[in-house]
Amino acid sequence: MNKRKNSGYKKSATKRNKSNKPYGKKQLTATKRKGEKPQGKQLSSNKRRNNKKSVTVKVTCNGLTSEGKGIVQWEGKQLEIEHLLPGETAEISVSPSGRYANAELKRVITPSENRIKPACSYFYECGGCQLMHMNDQAQKRFKQETIDKLMKPFGKPEPILTMDRPYDYRNxxxxxxxxNNERQIIGGLYAQNSHQLISMDRCLIHDPKADEIWQTIKDMMKSFKMQPYNEDTGQGFLRHVLVKVGKVSGEIMVVLVVASSVFKGKNNFVKALRKAHPEITTILMNVNNRDxxxxxxxxxxxxxxxxTITDTLCGLKFDISAKSFYQINPVQTEKLYAKAIEMAELTGKETVIDAYCGIGTIGLIASKNAGKVIGVEQNKDAVRDAIRNSKRNGVNNARFYQGDAGEFMVEMAARGEKADVVIMDPPRSGSDKAFLSSVVKLKPKRVVYVSCNPETQVRDMNYLVENGYEVKGIQPVDMFPQTVHVETVAELVWKNDK
Incomplete structure (x- = not known):
């Protein structure tokens, strides 16, 4: 679910990589929607680029972009329409603007058999989920076809691993x-690509208990004279509430993100919150007074x-702090990591480098089948957590180091040291040439590349293929049901050792 390890979280309903662009020829439009059955106020981040009058036209959708938007043709332009499905005819509102055009869906005339009523009443306002108007099979097919097309130069990917119950999964x-306009306190998520707050009481991909807790906090704010923070004026106190849930342990962390370290009545507030939710195991105050x-x-x-809280993943226990990166869908993470370990083809003798290791999850899981694991991570807090997690699980063949993984591997190569497998799990932006060149210098027999952004993964895999590696397998995993995002793991082998 969008990935930056141990460095806080971006303020948006969902994390999207700005570099993600539809496949094929360059698109000519930026579009927004109203939805075929509007629910509440419709939001759009598009600005009219001129004063030309909009026109209503009838169109037929002939495909989807990688962002799940319907593709239609109008006066020689390719338009992208949110919430429109292939084969559907619809009325859209188009605002011409030279080479570009803004377009919005007005109504669906002939709906697709794959269209369903979104389970979430905020679907058309929020934008955090982009595919909830598709049935499960259509979502699966869309994601599979997207990955198949993207990965075509490297071979045919395996069938995507989906989730039996694709709701309530975010930990x-x-x-x-x-x-709001009546000066009442509201809580919710930002509309996609904006800072306009959508008032809501439930997100269907969140853990239900997390939503219950922040609703309680919202209700408590008035009696404790706690004002929400206003980004425009810089006034107010409570900015956000972050909740992390141990899906196996049941432990719950609540982080109150505030604008000032002066928290009047904090002891009584904590006491009242614990009384309402005795299942909460830890509460933190995080001060963010920056713009x-x-x-x-x-x-x-x-x-x-x-x-911190503790949770179990693939049979190991992990301490999770407020800033720790920990995969947000543990059910699917176990499938993803199992496939990564399978691709590593470990026999118990190999030296494995866990690059971008975070709190050590995949490296510690791999340690059960490896001779030695070396984890490297820039963030010192994450390295501390990884060491603690290693001790907690009684792992004696893993060592974790703070530093740049690329530089670490270059130094290993200069000393004549070898690594058999490199497991890399970079952020959404992917890796960089410096790191990838260090992999080539070290020449591990096998590279296992875990990615939350297949587009940057393809770029990085091209570099490795051009420098001596061959793609042996690709496995997509639906880590983020209801959204367009897909996680993939790929196995690359050094060609000279085939």
């Missing part, structure tokens, strides 16, 4: 607070509990 959620798009600030104080 991490954050909620923002504000005031920033990051949710979490640098200053943190534990108000109750130990400041």
């Amino acid at each position: 991490k959620s954050h909620t923002t607070f504000g005031l 920033t798009s990051m949710v979490l600030g640098d200053q943190e104080k534990v108000l109750f509990g130990k400041g």
Whole structure:
């Protein structure tokens, strides 16, 4: 679910890579929607580019972009229409603007057999889920075809691994607070690609308990005279509430992200929150007084509990802090990591490098089948967590180091040291040439590349293929049901050792 390890979370309903563009020829439009059955106020981030009058036209959808938008043709232009499905005829509103055109869906005339009523009443306003108007099979087919097309130069990917129950899966959620026109406190998510707050009481991909907790906090704010933070004026106190849930352990962390370290009545607030939700195991205050798009600030104080929660993944226990990166869908993560370990083809003798190791999850899971694991991570807090997780699980063949993984591998190669397998799990932006060149210098027999952004993964895989590697297998995993995002893991082998 969108990935930046141990550095806070971007303020948006969903994380999207701005570099993600539809496949094929360059698109000519930027579009927004109203939805065929509007529910509440419709939002659009598009600005009219001129004063030309919009026109209503009838179109037929002939495909989907990689972002799940319907593709239609109009006066020689290719338009992208949100919430329109292939084969559907519809009325759209088009605002011409030279080479470009803004377009919105007005109504669907002939619906697709794959169209369903979205389970979420906020679907057309929020934008955090892009595919909830498709049935499960259509979502699966869309994601498979997207990955197949993207990965075609490397071979045919395996069938995507989907989720039996594609709801309630997020173990991490954050909620923002504000005031409506009646000066009442509201909470919810930002509309996609904007800072307009959507008031809601439930997100169907969040853990239900997390939504219950932030609703309680919203209801408590008035009695504690706690004002939501206003980004425009810089006034107010509570900016966000971050909730992390241990899906196996049941432990729950609540992080109150505030604009000031002065928290009047905090003891009574914590007492009242714990009384309402005794299942909460730790509460933290995170101070973010900067004008920033990051949710979490640098200053943190534990108000109750130990400041972390513990959860189990692939049979190992992991400590999770407020800033720790931990995969948001543990059910699908176990499938993803199992496939990654399978691709590593470990026999118990190999030296494995876990690059971008975070808190050590995949490296520690691999340690059960490896001779030695070396984890490398830039973030010192994450390295500390990884060491603690290693000790907690009694792992004796893994070592974790703070530093740049590429530089680490170059130094290994210079010393004549070898690694058999490199497992890499970079952020959404992918890796860089410096890191990839260090992989080529070290020449591990096998590279296992886990990615939350297949587009940047393809770019990086091209570099590795051009420099001596061959793609042996590709496995897509639906880590983020109801959204357009797909996680993929690919196996690359050094050709000289085939």
